[in-house]
Amino acid sequence: MKSDVVLEESMHLDFLEEIYSIPGGEKIKDCIQCGTCSGSCPTSYVMDYTPRKVFAMIRAGMRDEVLSCNTLWLCTSCYSCYVRCPQDIKITDIMYALKRISIKDGKYPKGSDAQELSKMFTHIVNKYGRNHELELIQRYFLKTKPLKLLQNIPIGLKLLTHGRLPLLPTKIRNISQLQKIIRKAKSLGGF
Ligand code: SF4
Numbered sequence: 001m002k003s004d005v006v007l008e009e010s011m012h013l014d015f016l017e018e019i020y021s022i023p024g025g026e027k028i029k030d031c032i033q034c035g036t037c038s039g040s041c042p043t044s045y046v047m048d049y050t051p052r053k054v055f056a057m058i059r060a061g062m063r064d065e066v067l068s069c070n071t072l073w074l075c076t077s078c079y080s081c082y083v084r085c086p087q088d089i090k091i092t093d094i095m096y097a098l099k100r101i102s103i104k105d106g107k108y109p110k111g112s113d114a115q116e117l118s119k120m121f122t123h124i125v126n127k128y129g130r131n132h133e134l135e136l137i138q139r140y141f142l143k144t145k146p147l148k149l150l151q152n153i154p155i156g157l158k159l160l161t162h163g164r165l166p167l168l169p170t171k172i173r174n175i176s177q178l179q180k181i182i183r184k185a186k187s188l189g190g191f
Pocket residue numbers: 030031032033034035036037038051052055084085086087088089091
């Protein structure tokens with residue numbers, strides 16, 4: 001019984017160490033649980049746990065619960081929390097880091113396709129230097145829900161005819177520099 005408690009305690013500390021090793025991650029220690037992040041978050045109403053709660057759970061060592069919640073995947077990277085946090089905690093960056101750990105450990109919510117979308121987005125940005133929505137949508141639906149692709153053709157055609165969806169991708173200049181950054185990010189555990 002005592003060894004179970006010791007093991008649990010050590011796993012708790014390992015998780016905290018893992019989070020604190022994320023650049024800016026150690027700032028989580030300064031969270032005062034004010035809730036400004038949750039109040040600023042446009043998607044918190046559909047999240048399993050609000051950003052404030054996620055930080056409390058991290059400090060409580062709730063690794064599996066944190067890595068498997070939908071919060072990470074519903075974060076739209078709007079940075080509202082990031083700019084408003086009174087403790088200067090880099091919340092959005094930490095959400096990204098948690099997503100990476102969740103994918104690495106296979107903890108993302110079962111049935112969720114958000115991680116596929118993230119991988120495809122990175123693939124397209126690596127190819128052109130920016131997103132190409134039409135290709136992203138096609139790849140995403142073909143891989144995850146082919147029937148939805150057919151259902152979305154009418155709306156796609158409307159967007160195309162109104163010039164809201166570029167047919168062809170545009171490529172940035174000096175893309176090799178960006179590709180070098182993406183390669184480096186992947187070597188550090190990105191996707
Ligand atoms: S806004 Fe910052 S200090 Fe307040 S709960 Fe969120 S992370 Fe913690």
